[in-house]
Amino acid sequence: DAKTTQPPSMDCAEGRAANLPCNHSTISGNEYVYWYRQIHSQGPQYIIHGLKNNETNEMASLIITEDRKSSTLILPHATLRDTAVYYCIVSGAGGTSYGKLTFGQGTILTVHP
Amino acid sequence: DAGITQSPRHKVTETGTPVTLRCHQTENHRYMYWYRQDPGHGLRLIHYSYGVKDTDKGEVSDGYSVSRSKTEDFLLTLESATSSQTSVYFCAISDPPGRTYEQYFGPGTRLTVT
Numbered sequence: 001d002a003k004t005t006q007p008p009s010m011d012c013a014e015g016r017a018a019n020l021p022c023n024h025s026t027i028s029g030n031e032y033v034y035w036y037r038q039i040h041s042q043g044p045q046y047i048i049h050g051l052k053n054n055e056t057n058e059m060a061s062l063i064i065t066e067d068r069k070s071s072t073l074i075l076p077h078a079t080l081r082d083t084a085v086y087y088c089i090v091s092g093a094g095g096t097s098y099g100k101l102t103f104g105q106g107t108i109l110t111v112h113p
Numbered sequence: 114d115a116g117i118t119q120s121p122r123h124k125v126t127e128t129g130t131p132v133t134l135r136c137h138q139t140e141n142h143r144y145m146y147w148y149r150q151d152p153g154h155g156l157r158l159i160h161y162s163y164g165v166k167d168t169d170k171g172e173v174s175d176g177y178s179v180s181r182s183k184t185e186d187f188l189l190t191l192e193s194a195t196s197s198q199t200s201v202y203f204c205a206i207s208d209p210p211g212r213t214y215e216q217y218f219g220p221g222t223r224l225t226v227t
Contacts, residue, residue: 034215043203043218044156087155091214098163099144099207099214100171103156 004088009108012082018075020107022088025069031092033064034101035073037084044087044103047073078111085109116140117219119204125225132191134222136204138184144207145187146171146216147179149200156203162187194226 005023012018024033035047048055048062050071055062061074075082087106091099116139126132136145146161148171158171160179168179176198178190191198201223205216 036216041201041221043205043221044216046215046217049215098161098169099209099216100146100158100161101156101216102158102172103148105155 004090004104006086006088006104006107008105009110012075012078012109012111014080014111014113015077018078018082018109018111020073020075020086020088020109021070022072023070024088024090027068027090028092031090033062033068033071034089034091035060035062036087036089036101036103037082038087038106039081039084047086078109080111080113083109083111117204117206117217119202119219119222121222122220123223125227126194127227128195129193132194132224132226134189134202134204134224136187136189136219138187138206140206140208140217141184142206142208142217143184144209144214144216145181146205146207147177147187147189148203148205149173149198150203150221151200159189159202194224196226198224199226200224 034049036044038044050062064071085106089101118137120135147159148156150156157173162168162181180188201221203221204219207214207216
């Protein structure tokens with residue numbers, strides 16, 4: 001699976017959009033980009049995933065560049081409860097990958113009042 | 114929230130004793146995973162299962178074994194616990210509708226080996 005690079009930490013004001021970048025320059029054609037977050041000591045929470053098109057769900061939007069070498073997770077109106085560690089993960093789909101995820105250090109997002 | 118429970122939630126045990134952690138799901142998901150999380154290492158995959166009695170090793174499987182005799186239960190066993198296995202253990206489940214494997218995690222088990 002391709003390696004990802006994320007900034008170690010970011011700050012955001014409550015109510016503003018939080019834009020979390022991720023570089024995955026070695027991503028291959030059949031690999032998806034997944035985003036998870038972990039709030040304090042809870043289990044990680046799935047947020048969103050995408051292959052090459054931009055995706056949106058009730059939690060966030062995922063923007064993937066045309067060359068697929070980077071992506072941005074957007075939380076449109078951050079709240080204090082969005083303070084967490086955000087993980088960008090690239091993983092294959094189907095076949096023998098069985099969805100195995102490789103977690104890096106992630107980005108610590110702190111939302112300020 | 115996905116119906117995933119882990120038991121026990123906290124355990125303190127002594128070096129050399131066997132320990133079994135249980136992950137129970139009510140979602141009828143086919144895939145189940147065990148991860149451990151340590152400071153400075155993030156989450157690392159220990160073992161996973163892609164069906165009843167079908168399991169395979171992950172990144173850090175040494176010292177651990179697993180069993181899955183029913184769809185809903187995935188057991189992680191430390192045959193002889195060591196201090197290096199002090200960690201937080203998370204179970205996850207997945208049931209890909211197509212080609213992707215979104216995983217849903219349990220609340221975790223904090224294990225301390227003294």
